[in-house]
Amino acid sequence: MTDTGTPTVSLTDRVRPVEAGAPVVGVHFLKRTPVFVLGEEVLLFAPEDGERRVAIHEGAILASVSEATRIITGGDDGRLIATEASGEHREIAVDDKRRWIDQVALGPDGTVAWSAGKTAFARSKKGELRTFEAPSTVAGLAFAPKGFRLAIAHYNGATLWFPNAVGASPQKFEWKGSHLGITISPDGKFIVTTMQESALHGWRISDAQHMRMSGYSARVRSLSWTAGGQFLATSGSEQLILWPFDGKDGPMRRQPKMLATSKARVTVVACHPHQPVVAVGYADGVVRLVRIDDGALILARSADEVPVSALGWDAEGRLLAFGIESGEAGVLPL
Amino acid sequence: MTDKIPVTVLTGYLGAGKTTLLNRILSEPHGKKYAVIVNEFGEIGIDNELIVNADEEVFEMNNGCICCTVRGDLVRIIDGLMRRKGKFDAIIVETTGLADPAPVAQTFFMDEAVGAKTKLDAVVTVADAKWLKDRLKDAPEAKNQIAFADVILINKTDLVSPEDLRELEARIRAINPYARVHRTERANIALAEVLGRNAFDLDRILDIEPAFLAAEEAHVHEHKHDHEHGHSHGNGLKHYHDEDMQSISIQTDKPLNPDKFFPWVQDLVATEGQNILRSKGILSFKDDPERFVFQGVHMILDGDHQRPWSSNEKRESRLVLIGRNLSEEKIRQGFEDCVA
Numbered sequence: 151m152t153d154t155g156t157p158t159v160s161l162t163d164r165v166r167p168v169e170a171g172a173p174v175v176g177v178h179f180l181k182r183t184p185v186f187v188l189g190e191e192v193l194l195f196a197p198e199d200g201e202r203r204v205a206i207h208e209g210a211i212l213a214s215v216s217e218a219t220r221i222i223t224g225g226d227d228g229r230l231i232a233t234e235a236s237g238e239h240r241e242i243a244v245d246d247k248r249r250w251i252d253q254v255a256l257g258p259d260g261t262v263a264w265s266a267g268k269t270a271f272a273r274s275k276k277g278e279l280r281t282f283e284a285p286s287t288v289a290g291l292a293f294a295p296k297g298f299r300l301a302i303a304h305y306n307g308a309t310l311w312f313p314n315a316v317g318a319s320p321q322k323f324e325w326k327g328s329h330l331g332i333t334i335s336p337d338g339k340f341i342v343t344t345m346q347e348s349a350l351h352g353w354r355i356s357d358a359q360h361m362r363m364s365g366y367s368a369r370v371r372s373l374s375w376t377a378g379g380q381f382l383a384t385s386g387s388e389q390l391i392l393w394p395f396d397g398k399d400g401p402m403r404r405q406p407k408m409l410a411t412s413k414a415r416v417t418v419v420a421c422h423p424h425q426p427v428v429a430v431g432y433a434d435g436v437v438r439l440v441r442i443d444d445g446a447l448i449l450a451r452s453a454d455e456v457p458v459s460a461l462g463w464d465a466e467g468r469l470l471a472f473g474i475e476s477g478e479a480g481v482l483p484l
Numbered sequence: 485m486t487d488k489i490p491v492t493v494l495t496g497y498l499g500a501g502k503t504t505l506l507n508r509i510l511s512e513p514h515g516k517k518y519a520v521i522v523n524e525f526g527e528i529g530i531d532n533e534l535i536v537n538a539d540e541e542v543f544e545m546n547n548g549c550i551c552c553t554v555r556g557d558l559v560r561i562i563d564g565l566m567r568r569k570g571k572f573d574a575i576i577v578e579t580t581g582l583a584d585p586a587p588v589a590q591t592f593f594m595d596e597a598v599g600a601k602t603k604l605d606a607v608v609t610v611a612d613a614k615w616l617k618d619r620l621k622d623a624p625e626a627k628n629q630i631a632f633a634d635v636i637l638i639n640k641t642d643l644v645s646p647e648d649l650r651e652l653e654a655r656i657r658a659i660n661p662y663a664r665v666h667r668t669e670r671a672n673i674a675l676a677e678v679l680g681r682n683a684f685d686l687d688r689i690l691d692i693e694p695a696f697l698a699a700e701e702a703h704v705h706e707h708k709h710d711h712e713h714g715h716s717h718g719n720g721l722k723h724y725h726d727e728d729m730q731s732i733s734i735q736t737d738k739p740l741n742p743d744k745f746f747p748w749v750q751d752l753v754a755t756e757g758q759n760i761l762r763s764k765g766i767l768s769f770k771d772d773p774e775r776f777v778f779q780g781v782h783m784i785l786d787g788d789h790q791r792p793w794s795s796n797e798k799r800e801s802r803l804v805l806i807g808r809n810l811s812e813e814k815i816r817q818g819f820e821d822c823v824a
Contacts, residue, residue, distance in 0.1 A: 190567060190568050210568045249537070250536070287556065287560065346543060369596060
């Protein structure tokens with residue numbers, strides 16, 4: 151049950167429901183077409199004029215990322231697949247040992263990186279394949295906003311890897327413990343990881359200065375940067391947590407902004423691409439839009455006690471799509 | 485969610501017969517589908533699309549506390565497997581021969597996402613009838629696996645004499661009197677004895693009396709005759725004391741004071757948690773109409789009110805610990821000081 155405290159504006163009657171029929175593990179937009187990533191095998195294209203299911207993997211879909219024209223997915227079939235708006239899809243890599251491809255990342259110029267086990271792979275613009283052996287299984291993979299640089303999360307820290315700088319040693323950032331997700335701030339100054347503990351850890355890249363961001367009630371599984379990179383929005387607590395990254399010190403010695411309190415835990419966050427607004431999904435199935443400036447709330451989906459598992463905006467920020475663990479989904483035009 | 489997927493952990497020292505048991509589980513006509521997480525050296529002879537090869541990655545949490553370790557690979561693999569929920573009924577995790585079962589078990593209590601979707605069913609340890617005795621002397625991993633187990637298969641019984649078998653069993657009992665022990669050849673056992681045990685289910689912590697194996701012939705694999713012998717060791721079993729691994733069982737019929745008990749038990753696992761492999765308890769608190777049950781793995785305790793005490797039931801509190809170098813006197817005294 152979500153306790154709003156104040157009366158909430160509701161847009162639930164404007165949602166166009168989509169029957170995914172299987173757990174939704176991700177959602178992306180190819181132009182204005184919402185595409186739901188299902189737990190197994192299928193991408194569900196759900197434009198207004200008719201749904202289409204495209205089977206692209208032979209098992210679970212473990213990771214997905216997208217840009218304007220294509221979605222890249224990694225599967226437990228050991229394949230990396232690129233799917234276009236037409237539904238056409240092709241295998242762009244296959245693991246030679248058929249290991250799970252469970253991390254994928256897209257660079258600013260459309261370069262693709264992925265990982266299987268301890269090995270991270272990146273294909274340069276020229277098509278050359280580069281690899282990096284992490285000290286433990288690669289648990290998170292993210293491109294820097296500029297250049298051909300990748301941040302890799304692993305046990306006891308993170309590594310910044312420059313796939314084209316052959317011979318140069320990767321930059322290491324150490325902190326004890328298991329680092330899972332990873333992101334680089336849009337200004338390229340900070341690396342932030344989600345940890346096995348209910349906390350984030352961060353480093354300023356220039357001097358490896360540490361940042362500890364704790365106080366969560368659960369492991370943080372969803373991260374999103376607000377437009378312009380002023381805040382890092384996170385799940386893992388019974389409210390939306392926004393860490394300030396606007397100064398040169400990031401969140402060091404600063405408190406996060408806490409908005410949209412609920413009795414249920416936040417499971418997914420997705421920042422609006424242009425406005426200071428965050429879409430927040432909760433463990434009770436509620437989806438709300440939160441305005442950062444004043445904390446104003448708009449209800450996009452009511453509680454049904456099944457966790458929200460995916461949220462995504464189109465590039466213009468006029469459509470919000472959400473998916474639920476039970477296999478329900480919806481698109482809200484704004 | 486109530487439909488949590490049960491997870492069985494299969495341990496055993498190198499060559500004891502884990503893979504034989506696994507192949508048996510997968511090949512029997514039980515109509516169930518298992519997702520199997522094997523270590524990378526495992527050799528499974530059965531086609532199964534849901535076999536995942538894992539590198540055992542034991543990760544410390546909370547900046548190096550040795551009791552707070554989880555299997556990082558399990559956290560990731562279970563998250564991936566749950567995307568295919570509906571394709572399998574249960575998960576089996578096979579560990580390497582040198583693995584400590586604790587990080588596997590702790591993963592289910594420490595990772596909220598794993599705990600929300602799956603539940604630990606039991607730790608099943610396969611022991612080599614011929615070699616375990618030696619391994620108990622020189623391999624602490626082998627002793628951990630016996631101490632930690634809910635179910636123990638003494639396998640390859642055809643390779644040893646009945647006397648040696650009885651002696652080995654007595655040694656196993658000295659370490660862990662609470663596990664169900666079965667004698668097998670080629671890991672031949674009814675699957676119901678190893679799967680669906682609910683050994684970690686708080687509602688099933690009904691009977692924590694030591695269980696004893698009936699003296700049966702090795703090739704008979706129906707073991708329905710476990711007798712309860714209280715603290716006397718029946719069936720002519722010799723009474724051994726393991727040098728460093730013991731079990732302690734304490735009981736009292738005086739009601740406990742929860743305001744004393746909880747701080748005491750929390751302090752006990754905080755200071756001795758590294759040495760306490762498993763703990764279980766059924767507790768009767770003063771002025772509390774309900775039974776309180778708990779279980780623990782090293783420092784992690786999981787407990788809840790279970791149900792009202794029934795009128796024909798003896799209200800008594802019992803605490804059972806299995807661990808290494810435990811100070812029994814001190815623990816006994818500490819427990820008795822919790823009497824209301």
